[in-house]
Amino acid sequence: MRPGRFKKRFKKKRRVTQDEETGKAEAEAEAEAEAEAQEGASDRWRLPGTLLVGLAAGFTLASVVLMRPEWEKPVMEATVAASYDLNTPRTHLLETTPQMYKESHPLDDTPTSAFGEISKAPILEILPARGDFDAPRAADPTILEGAGPNVGRSKLDLASGFRQPGDFKDPKVIWIHLHGFGGTTMCDMARAYGEKVTKAVDNCNLLPDACSTPKAFRIPCSKRAASVRYTFTAVERSLDDDDLVCSGQSGTMLLGIMLRDPLAGIKSTWIGNELDKGAILRAMRTGVVPRGFGFHFCLPPLDTYQHFDNFAVRTLSGDYDLAPGAMTAEHLAKAKEVLLKLDVVLIMEELSDHLAQLRAFFGWQVDLSRSPWKSHGHKIPKNALTDEEEAFLKKANELDYELFDFGKSLARQLTAHAQRRLAF
Secondary structure (H helix, E strand, O other): HHHHHHHHHHHHHHHHHHHHHHHHHHHHHHHHHHHHHHHHHHHHHHHHHHHHHHHHHHHHHHHHHOOOOOOOOOHHHHHHHHHHOOOOOOOOOOOOOHHHHHOOOEEOOEEEEEOOHHHHHHHHOOOOOOOOOOOOOOOOOOOOOOOOOOOOOOHHHOOOOOOOOOOOOOOOEEEEEEEEEEEEHHHHHHHHOOOOOOOOOHHHHHHEEEEOOHHHHHHOOOHHHOOOOOOOEEEEOOOOOHHHHOOOOOOOOOEEEOOOHHHHHHHHHHHHHHHHHHHHHHHHHHOOOOOOOOOOOEEOOOHHHHOOHHHHHHHHHHHOOOOOOOHHHHHHHHHHHOOOOOEEEEEHHHHHHHHHHHHHHHHOOOOHHHOOOOOOOOOOOOOOOOHHHHHHHHHHHHHHHHHHHEEEHHHHHHHHHHHHHOOO
C-alpha cells in the first residue's frame, strides 16, 4: 500500500473515532443533565410533599380528637395512652387554637389560666372498677338504700397527721372537672396552696387528656398516681373505669367533685362558649343529635347538647354521648353510686360552708376572705333564657336536680366529718 493512501485512510478512521467519542460524550452530558433536572424537580416537590403528608397526619389526629372516633380499641389505647410519660413536660395539643385564649384568668402573681369561665367547677371523682364503663350497665339497686356518704374511710385516716400539699409521699389528688362548674378556680387554688400542677394554660389537665378527650388519649389514674411531677391533676371529660381504680378505701389517690345548680351551669356554659341556643333546644325537644358546632373554646364540635341535658349524670354515669332525652333513672343511680365513693364533695353555691373538707382532706389552709379568686369575667344576662325556656330546661334536667340534692346532702355529711377531724 502506498504511504499516502495509508495516511489518508488513517485520518478517516481517526475522524470516525473522534466523532463516536464526541457523540458518546454528548449523550452522557444529555443523560447527566436529564438526571439533574429530575433531581431538581424531586427537590422542588420534596418539601411540599412532606408538608402535605404532615398536614394529612395532623388532620387525621385532629379528626381523632374532635370527632369522637368509633375505633377506640384496647390496642390503640395501650399504644397511645400508655406511652405518655407524665414526668416529661408536654406541649398543648390545642395551643394553636385562638378561641381558647380569648379570656385570661389572673390570680395574684401566678401564671395566667385561660380555660373556661367563672362557672367552671370541678368534680373530683372516683368510680368503682366494673367492666366496660363506656357500655350501658345496670346499677346495683341496693347500694343507695339507707346509704350515706363514704365518711370515715378517707385515706387520710390511715395515717397520722394531715396531707401536705405538694408532697409526693402523700396521696395525690384527681379533680374531676365538670366543664362550667368552677374547675379553673379549683386549679388556681391548688397552685396557690402548694400543689404541683401543670402549666396554667392546661388548667391542671394532663395533655393530651383535656376537654372531652376520646378514650384512646386519656391518662389513667394509675399513671397519675405514679407521677413525680404533679400532685394535683384534673379530668375534664366523661369518666371511665380507668379513672376510678385508684378510689375507695384501698385506693391510692384522693378524688372529689364540685356540683352546682344545673340551670346556673347551663347558662354559664351557654354564654361562656357562645353556643347556638336554638339548635340545642331543638335537639332536646326532638331527641335528634345536632350537627357539630365547630370548635368552641376547649370543647370539640360534637360536645354540645350534653352540657344542657343532665350533664352531671351523663358525666358520672359514663354514658355521656347518649342522644338528647335518653338519660334514665338507671343512669342517675350510677351517678349517685359514684358520688358515694368520693373523698370531697363541694357545692358551688355553698362553697364557704364546705372549706373544712379542703383543709382536712387536701391539707389546704383555705381562706376565701384573703384570696381574690377571680372569674373569667363573662356575665350572664338576666334575659339569657325566657321563662318558657327555663321551665323546659328544668323539666328536662330533673335527673341532674335530683343528683344535685343528693350531692348537697353528701357535702354536709362530709363537711361534718372534716370538722370533727380538724377538732382533734
